[in-house]
Amino acid sequence: MAVKGWVEINETLCKGCEICVHYCPVNVLALDEHRLTPQGYHPAVLVSDGCTGCMVCAIVCPEAAITVYREERPRRAKARASATRERSHDT
Numbered sequence: 179m180a181v182k183g184w185v186e187i188n189e190t191l192c193k194g195c196e197i198c199v200h201y202c203p204v205n206v207l208a209l210d211e212h213r214l215t216p217q218g219y220h221p222a223v224l225v226s227d228g229c230t231g232c233m234v235c236a237i238v239c240p241e242a243a244i245t246v247y248r249e250e251r252p253r254r255a256k257a258r259a260s261a262t263r264e265r266s267h268d269t
């Protein structure tokens with residue numbers, strides 16, 4: 179199963195340069211033409227599902243304005259849940 183991700187864009191730092199928009203391999207970023215940042219730029223926003231959490235946008239952003247989050251892989255989450263169950267049986 180593909181890893182799901184999402185991003186948070188710090189609009190105080192974003193300068194609307196669009197670099198992240200061009201580099202996102204799944205085209206889920208765009209500039210929000212209807213809003214302005216405190217500095218007067220159109221901010222980058224996540225516009226649809228499909229972010230894989232690849233971090234390309236965060237790496238290329240010259241302002242370090244993007245934080246990427248990734249959903250935990252189901253298999254690892256399952257293993258952790260079962261370990262928790264085992265521990266609770268021990269007590």
Ligand code: SF4
Binds near residue numbers: 201202231235
């Ligand atoms: S983490 Fe990857 S897929 Fe998600 S918005 Fe950034 S570049 Fe696109």
Ligand code: SF4
Binds near residue numbers: 192196222241243
């Ligand atoms: S690369 Fe960074 S500064 Fe440029 S639009 Fe994207 S988030 Fe904003």
